[in-house]
Amino acid sequence: MTGIRDAMVYSELEEIVGQEHITAAEPQRLVYSTDWFWLPQMWLDRGEELRKPDAIVHPATVGEISEIMKVANTHRVPVIPWGGGSGSQGGGVPLYGGILLDTKRLNRILEIDQKSLTVTAQAGINGTQLEWALNEKDLTLPHYPASANCATLGGYLAPRGSGTISTKYGKAEDLVLSMEVVLPSGDVIRTPKVPNHAAGPDYMRLFLGSEGTLGIITEATMQVDYQPETRRFRALLFEDLGKAIEAGRQIVTKRLDPTVIRLYDRNSTVTQVKRVLGYEYEGAYMVIGFDGDADISALQEAKAMEICTELGAQDLGSEPGEAWWNHRYDFYYPPQTLMLPWMYGTVETVSTYENIERLYWAEKKAVESTYADWDVEYIAHFSHWFHWGTMSYSRFIVKSPPEDAREALQLHNRIWNTAMTAVIENGGMVNEHHGVGLKLSRFMRRQHGAAWPMLEGIKNTLDPNGIMNPGKVGFGAPK
Amino acid sequence: MTQPIATLENCRYCLMCRHVDPLSHVTFDEALTPHGIALTIASQKRGLIDWDDATIELVFSELDNDNARAHCVTDQPFSDAVAAIKAELVEAGRMPPAVRKMQEQLETHGSAFGNETFATESVRSDVGLFVSDEAHTLRPGAVEAAEKLLGALGHNPAKVGGGRNSGLLATSLGLTEVARKHARALLDEVEAAGATRIVVLGPGDRFALTGVLSERLGMPLPEGIQVVELSELLAEALQNDALDLDTTDAPGPFAYVDPTFAVRAPDRHDHPRHLLQSVWGEPPLELFWRRERAHPVGSGAIRFVRPDIAAKLTDARLEDASTRGAEIVVSDDPATLWQLEMRAEAHGLQVQGLFELLAERLS
Numbered sequence: 145m146t147g148i149r150d151a152m153v154y155s156e157l158e159e160i161v162g163q164e165h166i167t168a169a170e171p172q173r174l175v176y177s178t179d180w181f182w183l184p185q186m187w188l189d190r191g192e193e194l195r196k197p198d199a200i201v202h203p204a205t206v207g208e209i210s211e212i213m214k215v216a217n218t219h220r221v222p223v224i225p226w227g228g229g230s231g232s233q234g235g236g237v238p239l240y241g242g243i244l245l246d247t248k249r250l251n252r253i254l255e256i257d258q259k260s261l262t263v264t265a266q267a268g269i270n271g272t273q274l275e276w277a278l279n280e281k282d283l284t285l286p287h288y289p290a291s292a293n294c295a296t297l298g299g300y301l302a303p304r305g306s307g308t309i310s311t312k313y314g315k316a317e318d319l320v321l322s323m324e325v326v327l328p329s330g331d332v333i334r335t336p337k338v339p340n341h342a343a344g345p346d347y348m349r350l351f352l353g354s355e356g357t358l359g360i361i362t363e364a365t366m367q368v369d370y371q372p373e374t375r376r377f378r379a380l381l382f383e384d385l386g387k388a389i390e391a392g393r394q395i396v397t398k399r400l401d402p403t404v405i406r407l408y409d410r411n412s413t414v415t416q417v418k419r420v421l422g423y424e425y426e427g428a429y430m431v432i433g434f435d436g437d438a439d440i441s442a443l444q445e446a447k448a449m450e451i452c453t454e455l456g457a458q459d460l461g462s463e464p465g466e467a468w469w470n471h472r473y474d475f476y477y478p479p480q481t482l483m484l485p486w487m488y489g490t491v492e493t494v495s496t497y498e499n500i501e502r503l504y505w506a507e508k509k510a511v512e513s514t515y516a517d518w519d520v521e522y523i524a525h526f527s528h529w530f531h532w533g534t535m536s537y538s539r540f541i542v543k544s545p546p547e548d549a550r551e552a553l554q555l556h557n558r559i560w561n562t563a564m565t566a567v568i569e570n571g572g573m574v575n576e577h578h579g580v581g582l583k584l585s586r587f588m589r590r591q592h593g594a595a596w597p598m599l600e601g602i603k604n605t606l607d608p609n610g611i612m613n614p615g616k617v618g619f620g621a622p623k
Numbered sequence: 624m625t626q627p628i629a630t631l632e633n634c635r636y637c638l639m640c641r642h643v644d645p646l647s648h649v650t651f652d653e654a655l656t657p658h659g660i661a662l663t664i665a666s667q668k669r670g671l672i673d674w675d676d677a678t679i680e681l682v683f684s685e686l687d688n689d690n691a692r693a694h695c696v697t698d699q700p701f702s703d704a705v706a707a708i709k710a711e712l713v714e715a716g717r718m719p720p721a722v723r724k725m726q727e728q729l730e731t732h733g734s735a736f737g738n739e740t741f742a743t744e745s746v747r748s749d750v751g752l753f754v755s756d757e758a759h760t761l762r763p764g765a766v767e768a769a770e771k772l773l774g775a776l777g778h779n780p781a782k783v784g785g786g787r788n789s790g791l792l793a794t795s796l797g798l799t800e801v802a803r804k805h806a807r808a809l810l811d812e813v814e815a816a817g818a819t820r821i822v823v824l825g826p827g828d829r830f831a832l833t834g835v836l837s838e839r840l841g842m843p844l845p846e847g848i849q850v851v852e853l854s855e856l857l858a859e860a861l862q863n864d865a866l867d868l869d870t871t872d873a874p875g876p877f878a879y880v881d882p883t884f885a886v887r888a889p890d891r892h893d894h895p896r897h898l899l900q901s902v903w904g905e906p907p908l909e910l911f912w913r914r915e916r917a918h919p920v921g922s923g924a925i926r927f928v929r930p931d932i933a934a935k936l937t938d939a940r941l942e943d944a945s946t947r948g949a950e951i952v953v954s955d956d957p958a959t960l961w962q963l964e965m966r967a968e969a970h971g972l973q974v975q976g977l978f979e980l981l982a983e984r985l986s
Contacts, residue, residue: 167652171663171681174672175654178662185636188662191669202651229653230638248651272642276911294638477696478633 150198153219157201157243160211165202165249172200176226176244180291181234181583182488183556189484190549194237197224197244204249206324206332206362213330213360216243216611222622223328224613225356227268227299230291232490233581235303235355239615240622247298250362253277262321264337264365267298283368286313290476298361303579304353308472311396311529312403312435313369315577317352324363325351328607337365350602355579356613358606372435375403376445377465380457382428385409386501387455389526389534393497394451395432396529400444404433405529406468409504412523420475421467430457431468487545487556489583491563494528494535494576503570504536510566511540515559518542528576535576538563580617588618627704628668634661634701640691643886645918646684646925649935654681657691657701664708674717683709683719683928687795688919689830693886702795703838709797721927722796729801733787735927736760740786743812751818752780753828755957757922759786762957765824768982769853773822775985776860781816784809789831794839795924802835806842813848820849822856824978825956826884826891827923834887854955857981858894861901867986873903875950877975878910880940880963881917882956889915895955895977902984907953910943922958937962941970951975 158166173196178184184194198221203209216223222242229236238244247268255264258281265274271292278284287300287307299305300316301323313319322337335348351359382388385407392405408417413429423429432448434441449459475481482488491511495503508522524538540559546552564574564587574580574587589596596618603610603619610623634657641647647656654663663681666672682705691701712718713726725735732738734756741759752773758766766782773780785808793802809832813821821844823829832850837843844850860866879895892914900906912918920940921933941963944952952967954960955977964974 169654169677170672170675171659171678172652172654174666175659175662180636180638188666188669188671191671193671200653226653228638228641229658246651246653248647270642276916291638292642294641471696473639474696477639478637478699480697481637483633483636 149219153215153221153243154199156215157199157212160208160215161201161203165204166199168199173197176200177238179229179231179234179236181232181237181581183234183553183583184237186484186487186552187549190547190552192549195239195241197238198241200244200246202246202249206326209245209326209360209362210330210332212243212245213326213328217328217330217609220609220611220622222611222614225298225302225360227296227302228270228291228294230294230299231303231579231581233303233579233583235579235581235613235616237582239582242611245360247296247360247362254363256281256283258283261368261370262365263368264363265297266363267296267361269297271295271297271300278368279371282371284371285319285366285368287316287319290473293473297364297366301352301361301364302355303581304577305579306528306577308527309403311405312401315528317349319367320348320352320364321367322365323348323351323361325359325361327359328609328612353579355581355617357603357617357619358612374438374441375433375435375469376441376462377431377433377469378445378449378462379460379464379468380430380432380452381425381460382430382455382457384456385428388428388430388457389497389501391430391452391455391457392526392529392534395448396531398447398451400448401434402432402444402448402529403435404431405526406431407526409524411521412525415521415523416475420480421464421471423464431465433465433469482539482541485545487542487552488539489556489560490537490539490578491560491567492535492537492576492578493567493572493574494533495570495572496533499571500534500536503567503572504538506570507536507538507563507566510562511559514562515540515542518555519544520559582616585616585618627707630699630701630704631661631664631708633697633699634658634691634704635665636662639696640694643690643694643916645688645690645936646686646932648918649939650932655684660685660705661701664705674712679712679717680719680928682712683722683796684925684932686919686925687791687923688883689887690918693915700838703834706794706797706839710794710799711797713797713799718797719928722798725796725927726798726801729788729793729798733785733805734760735788735792743783743785743815744781745815746779746781747817748779748781749817749819750778750780751783751813751816751821753789753821753823753832754782754784754786755789755828755831756786757789757958757961758824761961762976765957765960765976765978768976768978769822769824771982771985772853772857772978775866776856780822781818783812783816783818783821785812789828790835790840791827791831792924794835796927799840803840803842806836806840810842810844813844819847820851822851822853824853825882825959826852826888827882827956827958830884830887852891852894853978854894854898855891858897861898868902868981868984869986870902870904873905873951876948877903877907877951877953878944878947878949879907880910880920880944880952880954880959881913882954882959883919883923885917886915898977898981899953902980908944908947908949910940910947912940912943920959920962922956922962926962933962934966937966938970941967941972944972945970953977953980
């Protein structure tokens with residue numbers, strides 16, 4: 145930090161968290177300048193400077209966070225909440241510098257209620273560590289995102305994340321019963337710890353998807369489950385993607401309660417599945433899974449297989465299904481994940497069954513035809529299924545993007561514009577579970593239309609100085 | 624030999640081993656994760672950050688415990704890659720003062736601890752007992768116990784290693800040349816002894832005689848020479864009724880602390896546990912950070928570069944044991960025991976060396 149004001153801020157923060165838990169050292173400022181969003185990673189990869197946080201603080205208590213908020217408001221300094229840094233949308237990028245508030249010291253499990261089946265933990269706890277602790281009591285938090293090894297509990301909730309088995313157990317937001325939140329003012333609120341209620345609007349939901357722009361989630365009570373007696377998987381191959389989507393629709397709407405339906409389009413099957421799992425299938429590879437009671441899940445699987453067979457699926461047996469489950473996170477390890485110097489983006493979307501196939505083809509066509517000169521690849525899988533629709537986890541890949549960082553940024557944003565326009569025009573949402581962050585900020589007004597000023601009003605009321613994670617979720621710069 | 628840049632380019636934006644990263648679990652510092660360290664190095668190569676004191680200290684704070692690699696689906700040798708970068712920095716004369724001091728210490732005395740090494744005896748034996756500086760200086764009782772236990776198995780081992788640094792600490796600090804010097808001496812001793820099997824006291828030494836010699840130094844043991852942990856030999860003998868140990872009740876609830884590098888040797892996890900059960904009649908309490916996800920105490924290079932972090936790592940293991948209800952912590956690796964002993968009293972815990980305990984219980 146430079147200048148007397150910055151030095152004052154640093155000094156006040158140091159008084160709150162202690163000398164050991166604040167830094168403005170260059171390596172830390174560099175590392176905390178990017179999250180898992182391709183754009184800032186590419187920026188650094190090309191040797192370009194990013195805006196860095198002015199200081200990184202590691203508070204250990206809610207009280208300390210509250211005090212930090214007061215300092216930030218007094219001096220009108222941005223505060224960027226940080227969990228595991230695994231967000232793919234740039235939600236953790238300190239666009240305007242300021243105080244980067246790392247929540248990882250708030251990592252305690254406060255209570256495991258084995259009768260009500262809940263766990264209450266601080267928001268900075270690591271996802272896999274929380275899961276291991278629950279497993280020791282034969283419980284599980286059925287939110288298995290690919291980022292579990294690095295994400296925090298707060299990071300599960302703030303961007304409304306989905307995990308691999310969300311089809312049965314719901315998204316993170318469906319598993320949360322209660323939260324403690326520090327507001328930008330420094331006030332601390334706690335939502336009621338009950339299964340549900342009708343005592344007025346559910347203001348807890350306001351903070352789900354707010355990505356640190358309305359407050360900082362510091363604690364959550366989550367619904368947990370017993371570890372399932374069994375998990376079983378089956379793999380199938382469809383010639384026709386539409387029939388595969390229809391199979392998924394029927395499995396879900398007939399309430400067969402699948403743990404997972406993972407459907408890869410042809411391109412994804414011949415590239416990703418082959419590269420990571422080693423299977424050489426031509427068509428749409430689908431994995432269906434069931435868990436719980438052994439007899440019931442066997443019956444559910446049999447019923448699901450009837451549906452799939454009826455729709456022309458080839459039964460590949462259980463081994464390729466089990467293999468997918470056992471290696472489901474392997475897709476994210478370098479060098480077999482998408483990585484620089486490639487350009488890539490997850491232009492995922494969600495819509496109703498009525499729309500989703502049309503939406504998939506529209507987005508694919510728009511991206512592939514518009515950027516054919518760049519040999520763009522479009523791949524997708526359908527991984528989170530609801531009673532009314534499903535999501536398309538679609539991605540674009542450009543293997544030889546411009547070397548110049550600014551040209552690469554421009555191409556990246558153009559592809560995103562094309563994809564999101566196709567999404568919105570075909571009845572989809574710009575995002576199902578990765579959140580908005582910086583990446584999708586510019587689409588929020590268009591996505592939400594007349595509702596957007598209302599959201600801006602809420603933001604202005606809660607955070608009048610605009611200090612909370614500025615430039616994210618469609619909200620603007622600090623005031 | 625490691626291709627450090629390729630590995631670090633892979634690791635710089637990978638967060639997949641964060642859940643088992645001991646360093647950031649006690650510092651909470653993103654920059655001290657494998658991702659953070661790799662990104663720092665990659666950014667230096669891109670001209671975004673200088674090799675100043677803060678950056679150099681960060682790189683030299685890497686734990687070198689291989690938890691990252693043990694949990695990496697694509698087997699990225701992260702610690703080896705960082706060790707190679709440290710070696711480059713040392714060669715360029717850019718190292719923290721503590722490393723420079725250790726360089727002088729190792730060059731002068733051969734041991735990281737004091738000035739006591741020993742000349743190898745002219746014993747020829749097909750079994751060598753590797754004695755590092757840690758064992759020789761920090762835990763001589765463990766060496767005596769190991770000799771006694773090997774004797775009970777019918778072996779008269781030739782001691783090799785001379786009480787010098789095993790090369791693990793040296794390469795962890797980028798001190799490749801001194802590590803090579805010690806490695807040459809070790810290879811000569813092994814040849815002179817005619818040993819075909821070298822017994823080590825823990826997984827750290829096992830890694831030193833395998834991974835460090837072959838991958839970091841390019842000086843592997845001659846083909847056909849087996850490196851085996853003493854706990855494995857003893858567990859095997861116990862199972863085959865070739866070892867008799869007296870059983871008594873444990874003096875209190877006890878937990879086993881997996882030493883550094885245990886994560887890279889999953890086949891070794893049961894051995895010390897079986898041995899403990901055989902003498903104390905019940906299995907040890909398990910730490911949260913155990914077996915395949917074991918976290919080290921601060922017994923490696925970190926205790927010289929960042930003793931404050933080393934203390935935190937040790938405290939975390941002791942707190943883990945205490946939370947589990949243990950009154951005694953047991954381990955086999957001399958440096959782990961040494962580190963535990965330094966801080967156990969504050970946690971109300973006693974420390975017990977596994978081999979000393981077993982040697983006392985020989986029937």
